[in-house]
Amino acid sequence: MRFPEDVPVLTDDVVKLRAHSSDDIEPAYEVCQDPEMQHWTTIPVPYERENAVHYLTEFVPGGWRDGSSWAWAIEYDGRYAGTIDLRPGDGGVGEVGFAVAPWARGHGVMTRALNLAVGYVFEQQGWSRVIWRAHVGNWGSRRVAWKAGFRGLVKVPDGGVARGVRKDEWIATRSREDSTEPQGNWWQVPTLEGGGLRLRALRSTDAKRIMEACNDERTQHWLVGMPSPYQLEDAEGFVDSRTELLASGEGVTWGIADLVTDELLGNVSVFDLKNRIDASSGEVGYWLHPDARGRAVMSAAVGLAAKHAFKPIDEGGLGRRRLMLFAAEGNTASAQVAVANGFTLTGTAREASPRRDGSYDNLLCFDLLATD
Ligand SMILES: CC(C)(COP(=O)(O)OP(=O)(O)OC[C@H]1O[C@@H](n2cnc3c(N)ncnc32)[C@H](O)[C@@H]1OP(=O)(O)O)[C@@H](O)C(=O)NCCC(=O)NCCS
Known part of the structure; x- marks a missing residue:
């Protein structure tokens, strides 16, 4: 695909997924200063401005061009609010990764973005399954995956790695045939x-x-x-x-x-x-x-x-x-x-x-x- 011309724009009227631009460098750099972001993802720590420049001007465009990774900017409330990427693998199965800016959390942004991106790879790219992975304890990510219909969760001891350190990992998937509805109950503790x-x-x-x-x-x-x-x-x-x-x-x-x-x-x-x-x-x-x-x-x-x-x-x-x-x-x-x-x-x-x-x-x- 050509970048940015061929990057599909996906929207549900609240959240828009679009190609990244150089205007996203500063807000993306800021998102990566967030302690949650540094704790739960594999980004470099400390995260320097040049990391954001490299990611948005080389890694992301390169991924679209050679088909190794499709990363969209998430736009919410008219602003860059985060990134979601889908990485194709063999046999129509790929993985998803995502992050949203602290100011945009808790508004359903990531759940919407995930449903848009996964819907696209199923309907337009013929994928059969998407795999979600998170380090054990990342409840926000797990709830997003649950809300978007990911299922069959397993815990893999030492299944993940961040900056050279092994971490226990959760894995769940959604197939093309699966509904987008949450599977099973996630109870609350009412007072x-x-x-x-x-x-x-x-x-x-x-x-x-x-x-x-x-x-x-x-x-x-x-x-x-x-x-x-x-x-x-x-x-x-x-x-x-x-x-x-x-x-x-x-x-x-x-x-x-x-x-x-x-x-x-x-x-x-x-x-x-x-x-x-x-x-x-x-x-x-x-x-x-x-x-x-x-x-x-x-x-x-x-x-x-x-x-x-x-x-x-x-x-x-x-x-x-x-x-x-x-x-x-x-x-x-x-x-x-x-x-x-x-x-x-x-x-x-x-x-x-x-x-x-x-x-x-x-x-x-x-x-x-x-x-x-
Ligand atoms: C995880 C993350 C993407 C969630 O994004 P978000 O836009 O806030 O998610 P949503 O608003 O779609 O949340 C979906 C549900 O999860 C809940 N949720 C969000 N963060 C939560 C947290 N830390 N703990 C518990 N529940 C959480 C929301 O309340 C919502 O539930 P509700 O609809 O019943 O109220 C965001 O916190 C983030 O970017 N974290 C740092 C990076 C990261 O961990 N990425 C994932 C790596 S696997």
Whole structure:
């Protein structure tokens, strides 16, 4: 192709993809000073003005001319707002890379640009599949890919590299036949209030309280999956891993906080939301800090979480039909939380709850239907 004459202009009336020009050098240089940009992409660091000059006057035109890379300038609100590039590979499969200026983020610019560019290579260039890759933890990029219908996400340890350093990588793809609709749920953590409590997203500042709660003797006794001893880094890892739970559609975790002080009192989760046999059900799990026990905090928290779980998805809820709750026989306080919330004891699974000493407790099985 000739540059810039043959570069197709693509637009959806909000975002325009067009050939880069020398006017983009200064704003592109500025975008590359952004710490997020330097952290998540493979651009040179420090990024000098001559890097932008080389990229826009040699690399980009050269890519169009020899067909190795097609990079468009993204125009939004009448200004250069970023770059998206498609790199063709063998067999009709290529890769996409993108970045948008900090001032233009959070307005759906990248999702629109991605749909335009991918639509073009499918419809006009006969590509069959586009691959998206990002370093693990780049939630903004992952959400853009999810919104634009990329699917089949896998995590590849050390799959990526930036400036000589190996990084874990996420990979997902969209094929020509795939819809542009997001696949699966990416849950949110709404703040829920009632009964003197606030259910809210966990934060890194909750780690110390989480560590105390999870090191408690009774927590350790009934929740055998907990690391023992439970360290501060276990708590930090737990908080960090909550985003993956939401993004994968597997579950939602709330921190239970005091309505006045916002201090963390415990944790309640609704999880297993993609159960292979029944993806309309969910399981409730919880633990409480020892200093919050004995005053019906968990009964109130499970009530709030269950109400949200039964709310239809299009009203912001989890759209559950049925909730399950399991308590080891002998864990009277936990069984009481189920009973207080109207759960039905459906049976006892024999020797189904492992103990740390290698023996097993019977497991009380409760459920609650949306229609109860
Ligand atoms: C990642 C990036 C391209 C996102 O661009 P953007 O224009 O802000 O994306 P959109 O506005 O289309 O966002 C799509 C969704 O992702 C969400 N999102 C954007 N950035 C997010 C972030 N850092 N964390 C969580 N969600 C984020 C948006 O809120 C939006 O969701 P919503 O529609 O439900 O509100 C931009 O942040 C960027 O350029 N980052 C630095 C470079 C980079 O990481 N490139 C990708 C390398 S793989």
